[in-house]
Amino acid sequence: MEHTLQILIRTEKICKIYPNGTFANKAIDFSVFEGEIHGLVGENGAGKTTLMKMLYGEEQPSSGRMLIEERPISFTSEFDAIRAGIGMVHQHFMLVPSLTAAENLVLGKEPKRPRTRTFDFEAAARTTQELSEHYNLPVIVRARVADLSVSMRQKLEILKALYRGARILILDEPTAVLTPQETEELFIELKALKNQGKTIIFISHKLKEIFNICDRVTVMRDGKLIATHNVEDIDVQQISNEMVGREVHFEVMHPATEPGEAVLNVRHLAFIDDFGIVKLKNVSFSLRKNEILGVVGVDGNGQTELVEILTGMGKALAGSVIAHGVEITNKGPYTVRRNRIAHIAEDRITIGTALSASIEQNLLADRYWQRQFSTKLGFLRSKEMTQHAAMLVHEYDIRCNSTQQPVGSLSGGNMQKVVIAREFSAQASILIVSQPTRGVDIGAIEYIHLKIMEMQSAGKAILLVSSDLQEVMALSDALIVMHQGEIVAYFPDATTVTDKELGLYMLGLKRQSEYEIRQVFNE
């Protein structure tokens, strides 16, 4: 499509300093043409989300200004932005699960019956249906949001923005929660929206997607705008170099290793959550030494619960977890860790670290009691502790000023390195690795992948759970696919399967026979 080359929205020398001192945006001159799909890429912490939040009125700039069609605008809240025709779909959906799709769509701007001035559900349903058809974004109008699939909720979010008169749509990493099939579908829909004259700002860190649908792309790094390119004029390598500020190597060198004996045996795990939803159903598998077993599935299909139970953070309803022949089911992390299991928690902010505690405390939290660090009488050997922490900081390349600095003051990538340094140096033989690179910058991702591989070569048994499908496929030797709390497929050799095929299992459209799945026992 021909660009009209009319600037719709732009920022002028916009800066944002957060109260905690983060200089998130440094004099950004960002502009978007009318009717284009504009990609915004950058590592986590590069300032993409901050910039978008300012455009959407959720944050106010510290200095600089924003203009729509060359008229200066200033937003004090989202409401101003919505009025100005800007809509945003957040990574975490802002929907009310207990209400229907139609009710969610009109929420805050409800159609009323002319006489009684009461809420007119039929009108809402009609509007939703019309919008849905007009923009070709199918949703089940009368279903409760809680019953909708993730991709349908996303479509509803987009419709919601359109209903409020959005001309500019900001999508914050919309594909992070989707399967490959759903992603493709979304792209078709976004292109259709573009053809209807909408302007779309598309945030992503998956470069392939940018090339797939964007007209132009802006790269951010360290709070600065590095460059804006026409997508035709640039390639993946160039963009990623700009993102990271140096050469990046994508290829993961996967060592060829023979798996050893099974060290972790999981049998018939079952779990039902507080809302009565079955989260795990008869989950059984074995994890072998020298092996990376990847767990694949759309987020929310039981992976989180599985990891929680394996690591003692959650309690199974039934089933058993046996590590090195010792039963550790429901024994709690204290016992689990003393049975040589380390755990990279999926959420490093609320579980994986104590933000206000120092780097040293975070690194030693699982081993302060060892003789090496505390005497028989319980006194701490602070010199040894500081040395150990300094050694880990050095070995794992954690960028900080001092080991006494609070972990909360580190960037996401470095924070994750603290977690990884602790867990990988814990002398465990089983590693439960959950979302190791979520919200981590590319440079750190590369490094973390390397470390995981090193651990495998060192003979550890690794269970890898990640919502980044490419990551799991690249790193794992074998794969299991989870759907609605069940293992629906097992692939002994991860290299023989395509992401498309995995997608079919992830969506529950395909399912292996019991016999095939049972191969995961390796008996």
Add this chain to the structure above:
Amino acid sequence: MNSIKRFFIDRESLAPALVTLLAALFSLLVGIILIFIVSKNPLQSIHNFLLAPFLRSYNFYYLLIVMVPITFTGLALCIVYQLGYMSLIVDASLYSGAVVATVIGTQLSLPAGVHPAVAMLAAGIVGGLISLLPAILKIRWRANELVSSLMLNYVFYFLGSFVILYYLRDRNQTILSSVPFKKTFLLPRLVQNTQLHVGFLIAVAFVILVSIFMYRTRWGYEIRLTGANPRFAMYTGIPVTTVILYAHFISGFIGGVGGAVEMAGLYRAFIWQMNPSYAWDGVIVAMLARRNPKFVPLSAFFFAYLRVGADFMSRRGDVAFEFITLLQGLIILILASDRIVNYFKERQLKKHIMKNQGAA
């Protein structure tokens, strides 16, 4: 010199230290303004208020005596605050500790020296056990520890009064009083002809012990990590429930000992007509000390200084003693306002960033 500096100030805690100082100075300033409004002879009153401890040696020793119980409760609260708990049960621990000490001080016959020691140990254990209750209620049923501890404080206050009234009351006295303590129970005086007793040294010893415990032993380490993020602590294999229990026990133990020390040091019989509620003063002391035991003596001194000054001034002039509660309220208000701390932190940070990076 350098190590002394490091002992008191590190960069990270500069902003809160500043705010603490500010709170103290500001409350003093407001106090002075109030005196000007209220008093007929403000200069004399201010003179009495600010210089009381230095005008008469009696006042100075009195100040040190006032410091003792609030040092104990301040220390006890430092521990639970570091754990991230808001329990005020140390009030009951101290009161019940005093009652237990009274029982032992009046009923048992032991040699001097051993007698108060036994009383302190028993009071400490009882105080520690009482302190466990709100923690258990929280762990087991998620009952808010602030509410349950406040309620339990009444329970143990009345239980203690009951014991004194029905079993230990001295019928010869017109006021409520227990039978007199045995001579062997009383703590010796530290300075002749003053009321300053050995309990002061015991309090100092506890400050040192608790500081070492919190910052030099693995148990203090566990408490601090659990307080920093309980889910993280559990995740890394710290036995969180155990930590919560022993932290509360130790905190209550300190409170209980505090009660026993008050009895053996200051009185000849249990004569508390009402609950002295040292826990509330302890809250201010712990907050002023920023939950760090090594600062407790400093903040207890400041607090006692306000007390003694106000007391002296009210007896010598026309400003009521109660005006001190106003100052206390002010201090708490300032210290509890995170925003004020953040304001200074943010300003520092922004300056720092602007200087280092420029505006790009």
